[in-house]
Structures are given as structure tokens and as C-alpha cells.
Amino acid sequence: MNLESSNITHTDYQSQRQPKKRNRPSFVCTNCKKKKIKCDRQKPCHNCVKAGISRYCEYPIPTLNHLFEESRDEQPSDASLKDEVNELKSEIMNLEKLLTSFQNKNDQQQHQMTLDLSNTAELFDKKLPSLKTFKVAMKPSRISFSGPLSLLTILNYNFNFRLFGSLAKFLDAERLAWKQLNGNPSYIQKLINADIKGDDLII
């Protein structure tokens, strides 16, 4: 305890400082985050599958959860009612397990950010201020289709790409198709020919 008896005068310059909060969103599923284990960022992620809670593998950003709801296949199928009952029971068991991990009081510290991101508007509120100074250079060799306020840029810049693979792929396809169809439109040609400094803002 006498370790800190050293010289640091504990003075104002550090103590009075307001803790500058940062906006650092989380991109792992809520369950893995909770358990502090490695999440592969799929939906559902590997850990949630293993735990039998794949239905509850979710990400803090609501918008994104829906993007990756793939086959919400109804499973009544040929399984007997009895089987379904058992399935539901085991699901409840797993849910219960999951719940207990959340009920654990041991960690009441730092989930402020997660909370904030549960709201989509909040997401944008937090992101956009940084985006407005985000810069994109348009290289003649490769047309960049996105400025700071484009969806793609937001995603590329802010989110893990693996997680958003399908959306990114879709956008790529869209743009490729568009190019095939339209070629380089006059507007883009002009833009490329103009000598734009790499640091110029592209809105």
C-alpha cells in the first residue's frame, strides 16, 4: 500500500479532468461480450451455436441484426410435437443459462456504450460527427463510389467487414451492375480528370 507513496502529487491536472467519453462501439455479439470469449462475428456466432442459443446471438446495433437474419425457417416440419416440446424445453434451459450470466452482478462497470448503441438514432448521432471529417481520395485507377456520408463508407469505416460481408457484397454487385450498364458517366469522368488533392473532401 505504500507503493504509491512516491512523489506523484496527486494534483489537479489529472484529478479534476473530466473523463472524456469516447464513442467506441462494439461489434461482437452480446453474449460473447458478456462472457468475454472470442466471437467470430457471424450470425449466429460459433459460441452461441455451441451454447444452443443461436437465436439469441445478437449484435448491439439493431439495424445490423436484421440484415443477417437469413433463413428464419419455420421448423415444425416433420418433427413430432413431442420433439418440439423437448426442443423448446432445452431452449428454455439454455435461455435460463444465458440469463443467469446476465444477472450476475459482478460486473456493473462498463456497459454504458453498449446501452447507447441500442438505439439506432444514437448510433448515427455518435458516428456522424467523426464522419464529417472523414476523407476519401478518389483514385483515377479505381472509382470510389463513396463519400463520408455514403452508406458504404460508413460501413467500411465503422464496422468489421466480415460481419457486413453480405451487405458489402450486395453493394458491390449493385455498383458493378451499374457500371456495366452505364459505363463511366460523364460526371465521373470529369471528376477523375479534375486534379483533386487526395485530401479533398468528398461529400
Added chain:
Amino acid sequence: MNLESSNITHTDYQSQRQPKKRNRPSFVCTNCKKKKIKCDRQKPCHNCVKAGISRYCEYPIPTLNHLFEESRDEQPSDASLKDEVNELKSEIMNLEKLLTSFQNKNDQQQHQMTLDLSNTAELFDKKLPSLKTFKVAMKPSRISFSGPLSLLTILNYNFNFRLFGSLAKFLDAERLAWKQLNGNPSYIQKLINADIKGDDLII
């Protein structure tokens, strides 16, 4: 980069540390636990059934108890099974609700938007294809900050404004502030001066 770093030699400090108690609830029935035999985690579990103590098969987690009541040996009818399924499902819904409340932690006043945005999937799945032909003219009189793939355009075009009022307002403010700060950047100036036909695509 490989710092030997500070090596605090007083390990005795460590030993004095209070033994950290971990929260790890049990999920087997109390009888099996006591007997240290394998529990199938049903209600009642097979061990308790074999021992003729079915009605004393209980679980430390209360919810699991009353949920799994009733598993008589008699063959249940389809109707009753269906009832059970429904019951279980509704129970799952409750648990999910509970889980959500945990995940959101101090769910404060930020729920209004979240709910309304629930079908965001549609935004991307259905609306985006139409966007690729959506055209925005950039008028010299008024700088348009968004192309078809920009977030703002997507929002404006696809959603009713009432829903996104606050977001839209925010974006407006952002852009205004940006303009105040930067004026028209060279890039945009050039763009404006170029004779762009009103129908040119802006990506």
C-alpha cells in the same frame, strides 16, 4: 518493444488477495447433484423417475422448476401437447423479454425509435435495388450532399420523415455546421462549375 517491465516482487500481496468467488450456477437437479450422478436435466429427470422421487426432482433455478412441471408417463394427446408447446413458447417469450431488459441494462428513455425501426431489413433488401436508378441533381443554388447510395438519401427516400425526424434534423445540422466551417470546398466548387446535366447520376 519488449519491455521487461516492472516486476513487482512482493508476491505476498497476491496471496492476501481475497479468494475471488465466481458466480457459476448449477443446472442439474438437486438430487443428481447430491448423488453425483448424471442428470439429463429434464423435469423430472430420469434418475429421479427411476428412484421414484419424481416429484422431488427440483432445480436450483426456480424458473426451471415450474416450467417443466408435468411430464406424466401417460401419452399426452396432441391437443395437450399443442397447449404445452404454446405455453412453452410464451414462456420463452417472457424469458426473451427479460433477457432483452438485461441486455439493454438501464433501459432508459431511448426506446421509441428502436421499435419503429424494427423492420430495417426491408430497407436494404427491398429498397436498395430501386436506389441504383435514383437520381439526384446537384443544383448550383443548393448543394446536395447526398447521392443515391448515401445514407441520407436512403433515409429521405425510403422512410417517412416523421419517423426519422430527429435523425434528419441532426444531419441537417451537421451539414450546415460543416458548410459554415468549410464553406464550399474546392471539390464541390469544381463540381458545381462543371456543366452537369440535371440527370447525371451522382454516386
Added chain:
DNA sequence: GCGCAATTATCGCTTATAGG
């Protein structure tokens, strides 16, 4: 019924990354 090996899961603490 129980010792204890095997297995599972928690959480303190470090590291990497990114916001500002």
C-alpha cells in the same frame, strides 16, 4: 456416497485498436 479427473465457464488483467 464420494474422490477426483475431466470439463466447463467466470472474470482479472493484458493487449490491441481506435476516438479525439
Added chain:
DNA sequence: CCTATAAGCGATAATTGCGC
């Protein structure tokens, strides 16, 4: 660059349940 903080490793607490 400085630091907040997300990610998640890994030590190890705890649970399970085999086999005596």
C-alpha cells in the same frame, strides 16, 4: 500522440459425473 475502451486470453474456480 495519448488514452479510453473493446476484445478476449488464460488462470483457475466450479460444476459434472465416472467409477470405485
